[in-house]
Amino acid sequence: AQTVTQSQPEMSVQEAETVTLSCTYDTSESNYYLFWYKQPPSRQMILVIRQEAYKQQNATENRFSVNFQKAAKSFSLKISDSQLGDTAMYFCAFDSNAGNNRKLIWGLGTSLAVNP
């Protein structure tokens, strides 16, 4: 069975500094998608960044980047120049490419606090 593990329940960072959130997953598949979603106090899940497993290049979106290590089944999120608005729960999610349906498998989340 596919699983996603986020080993850091809570993290904090000073504004303008860099923080890395960890995520590991387990699957026997070779092609899949990985996501980081952000859930601010408004509760809405917002996509931060997406990685396709067959792409070796790490995805980047402005201040957000990932370190995708396929062999190690690791997918960490790096937030550079942290801003107060980055304070939120961050969820790592796995989307299997098997079959015809999306079924996101989620980690427990990491609560990130950006301190002024």
Add this chain to the structure above:
Amino acid sequence: EPEVTQTPSHQVTQMGQEVILRCVPISNHLYFYWYRQILGQKVEFLVSFYNNEISEKSEIFDDQFSVERPDGSNFTLKIRSTKLEDSAMYFCASSDSPRGNEAFFGQGTRLTVV
């Protein structure tokens, strides 16, 4: 920017009662999902829906649950006889492809069964 909207934001119901959670997906999306998150636990997949029928459902999605797209815009989740353990945040999501692309989520409905 288009968004997925869910109503109500919070619903309190008595055990055994029926509840209907409503979602309006993004208008040109064809794939719809329900997820739930029990407090302190992982977000869990419930069901996916495409072309007016269920594509896949999880073990959680038993006979007490049903989904419907009654009028081409709303996407509802019905729980026929609520139990205490149904208390959770319920998230609706929609996307324009079956996988890979972004799934857009609503803000969730917090269901409290008393």
